[in-house]
Amino acid sequence: MKYTILLALSFVLFFTIPHAFAETGTIELFLKNENGDRISPVDITLKVYKNLDTNPIKVIDQLDGNPFQITSLPLDQRYKVEVYVNSMYADSGFVDLQKPSQKLDMTVENMGGMRLTIL
Numbered sequence: 001m002k003y004t005i006l007l008a009l010s011f012v013l014f015f016t017i018p019h020a021f022a023e024t025g026t027i028e029l030f031l032k033n034e035n036g037d038r039i040s041p042v043d044i045t046l047k048v049y050k051n052l053d054t055n056p057i058k059v060i061d062q063l064d065g066n067p068f069q070i071t072s073l074p075l076d077q078r079y080k081v082e083v084y085v086n087s088m089y090a091d092s093g094f095v096d097l098q099k100p101s102q103k104l105d106m107t108v109e110n111m112g113g114m115r116l117t118i119l
Contacts, residue, residue, distance in 0.1 A: 023075045025097045029082065030067040030105045039108055041066045045084040052079055073097055083108060
């Protein structure tokens, strides 16, 4: 009985301790337009994918500012960040997160549009 409890306790510790101390990192994302100017974070959505997965691990609908930090990402992984402006795909970028903090600059093309003037 005593050995069963010790065996069970060792399995629990073996599988939980490495995950509790897993190192995480942050991607600092800077969004700019074609002129190099910072763009407003209004109506921007980010989708973050890990290692070419098809399902995003994070979907961020409201950005606090520009640059924006994507936090709590496990290190030693490759991430794809997709940017959507007004629910339309704008750009994507890749980061190999090896350090606790890495920067990613992305250029979002100017959206075409038409301004009407009614006389």
